[in-house]
Amino acid sequence: MAALAVLFTVFTSANAFAQEAAAATTAKPVDMGPVHKNAIFYVLMFLLLCLFIAIVGKALKVYELTRETQGKPEGINWNTVNAVIFALFLIVGLYGVYWEYSVHGKMISHMHEAASEHGQRIDEMFKLTLIITTIVFILTHIVLFAFAYFYRASDQRKAYYYPHNNTIEKIWTIVPALVLTLLVLKGFLTWRSIFYKVEDPKNRPISIEVTSSQFLWDIRYAGPDAVVGKKNYKLITAINNLGIDFNDKNSLDDLMAEEIVLPVNKPVRFILTSKDVIHSFYMPHFRVQLNTVPGMTSYFEFTPTITTDEMRTKLNDPKFNYILLCAKICGANHFNMQKNVRVVSEKEYQEWLTKQTPYLTNDLRKAFNLPVPVEAAPAAEQAPADTAATAAKVALDVNNQLALKK
């Protein structure tokens, strides 16, 4: 009786839970009825498939048992079956590889031509590696599956006792070693040519600083003096989000940019830094990638060779744009850290540059005790509320910093 009572209470409480759950679900807009039906349908379909497989299995077993009782040899030679599937796999697989190379290979057509000088060298390296590895890939797989097919078990044959052959082993140690030496040498030279650049005084690279943070890129152009000024993370405030040190004269003319615009055929040197976590500055069309690491500045110098417009006509895609991605996991919005990148002619670049605003605002001048130019005053009047708000924020942040320093 006691057990029954327990059962009863359990049942009622379970019921209560169910009612609660039902109430919870009815509160939601999604009608779970069809969803559950769908799920049950798929589960049933799968169970049906399992049943089918089980029936086939049983049928095979019955077939084999009857052959056994009749004293006949085994009905299905599974060695042959598997060997034939390996042979089929080889043929279909080879076609599949061809299909992949041609169809998916075509889908990456916008990547076929590198849009930078060093990128073309990387592509050469890539092509050489691709050719060698594809040949090895195809040949070894033909050998592997052909052996599987031709040397399948047979009662008539005995395997060939062949424990080793030093000559052959030497050959297939030395040949890969030689091929790899070739690849290493070429790779090493390519690598050196990318990261060890001799600066040409007549063709100095333009400097662009990129600061990554969750989840955006801040771009700073050097301005007329061609030098990006110093910055210090401790100076970061709401109005100085990069912590630029305006006591450094080089900072005064630094320009803020909404997008990365590069002049074609001119070397550019990216100065890569990060504010919070590691991100990766990745521009696949230029074959450029380097991590941005907090506390460390890294540099990537290259020369873009194809303008956006040229690339659009080449690819016959008027919507084509170069892209900047983040390639290092950095948080929830890692997948959407974009910045527009344009490569333009020198003339367009200069025009664009004149339209960019400097980082140094009047508020920052005040914060750094720099003289505020007179003509800027009307601008401040236009948005007095804004400035007041930001000024208040600055004060707050300064307080915060002081608190932190204490």
Add this chain to the structure above:
Amino acid sequence: MSTISLHDTHHDDHGHGHHHETFLTKYVFSQDHKMIAKQFLITGIIMAVIAMLLSILFRIQLAWPDKSFPLLETFLGKWAEGGRIKPDFFLALVTIHGTIMVFFVLTAGLSGTFSNLLIPLQVGARDMASPFLNMLSYWFFLAACLIMMGSFFTQTGPASAGWTVYPPLSAVPKAMPGSGIGMTLWLVSMVLFVASSLMGGINYVSTILNMRTKGMDLWKMPLTIWALFLTAVLGILSFPVLVAGVVLLVFDRSFGTSFYLSDLVFGTQILPNEGGSPILWQHLFWFLGHPEVYIVIMPALGISSEIISVNARKPIFGYHAMVYSLMGITILSFIVWGHHMFVTGMNPLLGGVFMITTLIIAVPSAVKTFNYLATLWRGNIRFTPAMLFAIGLVSFFISGGLTGIFLGNASLDINLHDTYFVVAHFHLVMGSAAIFGMLAGVYHWYPKMFGRMMNPKLAYLHFWVTFICAYLVFFPLHFLGLDGVPRRYYAFTEFEFMNKWLTVNVFVTWSAIIAALAQIAFLFNFFYSMFRGKKATQNPWNANTLEWTTPVEHLHGNWPGEIPTVYRWPYDYSKPGAEEDFIPQTVPFSQTMSSNLPHDFEGNEEAERIQKEWEAANKPVTE
């Protein structure tokens, strides 16, 4: 006495029936290496299923980023509000999938299982050098698994900074919710796991070096033992470095130190940490991390060497070359870690050096592949399920290994680093290949573990669906990488150029789902055969190694009588002149006079003289 008789009635102290075994001492707190192997295996399989389900979840997100699946909300609650997986949870899925697969499945599940099972059985020992430590190794591993899974039940969710948990992302809770308590649990779990694998590794090494049976010199050990031995050495030398790294990260997270942190600003809040470097973590992590991928693949290579030889009915081609290439891989794997860091901004000179060492490691790998192919050549191949998986492993090892030549090249890595090309590469070469090695091992040694046979037909189905789907999943991913699609992207919807891959993602996801369903065939086969499978015979595969000389019924101490003596290497298959196509290691040369080769005696003049005399005496008879 020239042979050891297995029917010897002499029982030593370790013989069965001597001590009383309770359920607890037999199945739970067991110190018997065979039981511990099973514990490792079953825990590993459970973790593999969990990790596979996680991968299906994020594959669903990748294939249908705009679609709502209300059922997901039913199961995942706030992690999938409105039936759509949240970005933070997506990263958690990716992270925990990677962590479980690399550490819990392919390290503990693979090398833990087969080291425990095979080392004592194949070298001829009654048990591990330290059975108690062995038991602790399992329990630490289980604790690590439970803590890792426990992180799913925290408010802020599991660690989600990727399985490499690079700081500052993993160090600053503000950077992402997963870097809160979830990350702490990850680190605790990892320390326990490393402790587990060190206890295991030390045990494996000492057992192999000290407890080999009479006659089992190092060059008579099966390649499985060589591989497991070198794997254990790798683990002992590299795992402590991970612990060091992990402890420093714990300090940074919890005690305000700055080993990895400097110059950090979140919003406008400036963190006080100064002077550390996030790159330090990467050096410490990859100093383990790269040997780790060999810790994963080497046991699989050892297992497949054994299985290919047994089922091709041929000696493994170039046994010595196989051992030397394993040694080469072991040594080289310590000086290649920097190839994970080509684009971190570390000194480019280092990049150049690491590129050279990395590409050198392709040579021993190539030798191994060619030796596998040569072993198959003119063999008499029986396609047992284990053999199918071993051949599958060779295929994956080639496919994935070749793409490693791209990634090991620093200049190519610039554009391929952290893209789907990398994902495709390592899922083939260490993911699929190692899993296939593990499955091959399970199918091959199942009769040894459970005394019953698995159903071969279900295994064929399992193999073919998995093999084909694995290629369908991972081959197209190379092209996403070549297109510049970075890994760990929550959705491909924000960038115009990625839209064209959405259909490919749907295809890949369906392939992954089918592959996952195919594992049900394995799971059913595995658990059903445990109770209802056909009873195994003592040596079902006609193999030469020692484990098949033990009785089918398990007993503590492995052999009922004396431990058998070993006379020959383990690969005398299809030896000309022999009566059968295999000669177990326990058969002395005196019993196989008709098949002995001059090479067998390794310069023992006395034996050569006897052989010559015998041949002279028997010549007229044979002709």
